[in-house]
Amino acid sequence: MTRMLGRRGAMQAAAGAGVAALAGRGALAADVTLxxxxxxxxxxxxxxxxxxxxxxxxxxxxTILSTSLRExxxxxAAAVPTGTxxxxxxxxxxxxxxxIEAGLVKPxxxxxxxxLKGGAYRASxxxxxxxxxxxxxxxMLFSTPAMFWNKAFFKEAGIDxxxxxxxxxxxAAKKLTKFDATGKMxxxxxSLRLSGQGSGIAEKFRFIxxxxxxxxxxxxxxxxxxxxxxxxxxxxxxxYYVDAVQTDKVDDPKVQHDAAAFVAGNTAMLMxxxxxxxxxxxxxxxxxxxxxxxxxxxxxxxxxxxxHNGLWVNAKSKNLDVAYDxxxxxxxxxxxxxLTQMSGWVAARxxxxxxxxxxxxxxxxxxxxxxxxxxxxxxxxxxAWNEIESRLADKLPGAYIDPNMLDPAKLAAFIKAAAAQTDxxxxxxxxxxx
Numbered sequence: 242m243t244r245m246l247g248r249r250g251a252m253q254a255a256a257g258a259g260v261a262a263l264a265g266r267g268a269l270a271a272d273v274t275l276x277x278x279x280x281x282x283x284x285x286x287x288x289x290x291x292x293x294x295x296x297x298x299x300x301x302x303x304t305i306l307s308t309s310l311r312e313x314x315x316x317x318a319a320a321v322p323t324g325t326x327x328x329x330x331x332x333x334x335x336x337x338x339x340x341i342e343a344g345l346v347k348p349x350x351x352x353x354x355x356x357l358k359g360g361a362y363r364a365s366x367x368x369x370x371x372x373x374x375x376x377x378x379x380x381m382l383f384s385t386p387a388m389f390w391n392k393a394f395f396k397e398a399g400i401d402x403x404x405x406x407x408x409x410x411x412x413a414a415k416k417l418t419k420f421d422a423t424g425k426m427x428x429x430x431x432s433l434r435l436s437g438q439g440s441g442i443a444e445k446f447r448f449i450x451x452x453x454x455x456x457x458x459x460x461x462x463x464x465x466x467x468x469x470x471x472x473x474x475x476x477x478x479x480x481y482y483v484d485a486v487q488t489d490k491v492d493d494p495k496v497q498h499d500a501a502a503f504v505a506g507n508t509a510m511l512m513x514x515x516x517x518x519x520x521x522x523x524x525x526x527x528x529x530x531x532x533x534x535x536x537x538x539x540x541x542x543x544x545x546x547x548x549h550n551g552l553w554v555n556a557k558s559k560n561l562d563v564a565y566d567x568x569x570x571x572x573x574x575x576x577x578x579x580l581t582q583m584s585g586w587v588a589a590r591x592x593x594x595x596x597x598x599x600x601x602x603x604x605x606x607x608x609x610x611x612x613x614x615x616x617x618x619x620x621x622x623x624x625a626w627n628e629i630e631s632r633l634a635d636k637l638p639g640a641y642i643d644p645n646m647l648d649p650a651k652l653a654a655f656i657k658a659a660a661a662q663t664d665x666x667x668x669x670x671x672x673x674x675x
């Protein structure tokens with residue numbers, strides 16, 4: 242992951258090519274210090290490397306502030322409106338839209354527009370960064386999940402390959418879970434998102450809800466939406482979590498979770514994004530693991546989330562031209578390959594040749610070249626989306642461990658109430674419609 246791909250001349254050429262519209266501003270750029278904020282600590286080495294390359298080419302200095310994702314979002318919400326925020330920041334489209342609607346991110350200038358629409362990105366990505374006919378920001382990386390599985394544990398349990406359905410996944414998880422003599426779980430069969438803060442809990446709930454045939458909101462084709470999970474799919478998705486914790490006992494809130502658990506060998510299966518590969522290479526390079534598509538629900542299709550993290554220029558930046566210049570530089574083809582190699586995240590450009598990376602780390606295939614049968618469901622581009630997910634996320638952890646959820650009627654009542662809350666949020670934002 243830390244192997245350096247870039248050749249200095251190529252990087253300098255990329256910087257120059259991306260800013261033809263800003264020619265003649267080199268002297269000004271040399272007098273500028275840009276501030277970049279990120280909520281992904283694993284991106285810091287990449288930002289530092291790109292800042293060094295850009296500094297050699299332009300003379301610009303770049304400072305980088307990294308915090309946890311939740312703190313990053315809070316800092317941006319407080320600083321950007323007051324003009325005390327960074328020149329450039331990365332954040333998911335789920336929050337990027339709030340800055341756009343507040344006028345804190347301007348429509349893309351010609352150089353950035355040319356990059357976005359010049360064939361480097363899939364049409365679906367370009368569409369996600371289009372609001373009311375104008376483009377804002379640039380796709381930086383994909384936050385798209387797949388299923389990590391521990392090959393050694395599967396071999397030990399006599400299971401031939403990763404499960405293709407959620408039903409098979411539960412069967413496999415029962416064989417893979419380990420307990421000590423006191424009955425305490427020492428290895429979970431699967432690690433689900435059972436707790437935490439913010440919208441991520443609901444986002445992970447969708448990993449099962451969408452394959453099961455549901456969705457949090459349904460468009461009516463007229464610019465309005467309504468809830469789409471007060472149904473069998475919603476009940477099945479919640480029951481899957483409840484069964485995993487309370488009935489089949491293949492996960493437990495008390496054990497280690499998420500990437501840390503998989504990297505340490507304390508869980509057998511994990512649905513997560515590509516950055517986990519970087520964690521494995523750094524912390525447990527001998528781990529014998531594979532990456533498979535998110536399972537299907539029964540005979541349904543394989544479905545997975547399509548979520549973009551964008552790179553945005555602060556409209557209140559005092560160095561807008563140089564900030565846009567650096568934004569284009571950061572999204573060059575060379576920089577994009579290096580982003581994936583150094584951080585584990587998959588860069589959003591679609592014109593990158595990933596074959597050298599796949600030769601070195603074949604587990605990336607599900608992220609950079611998924612099977613044709615995998616269906617993607619996008620992250621809705623609306624300011625209310627974060628509230629919809631966050632409010633649902635507040636309720637889910639308690640439901641997963643609530644014995645009342647073993648009663649189908651009470652589980653159905655929970656889903657109905659949660660879905661009604663989703664509709665209410667849509668109504669409050671004038672977005673509701675059947």
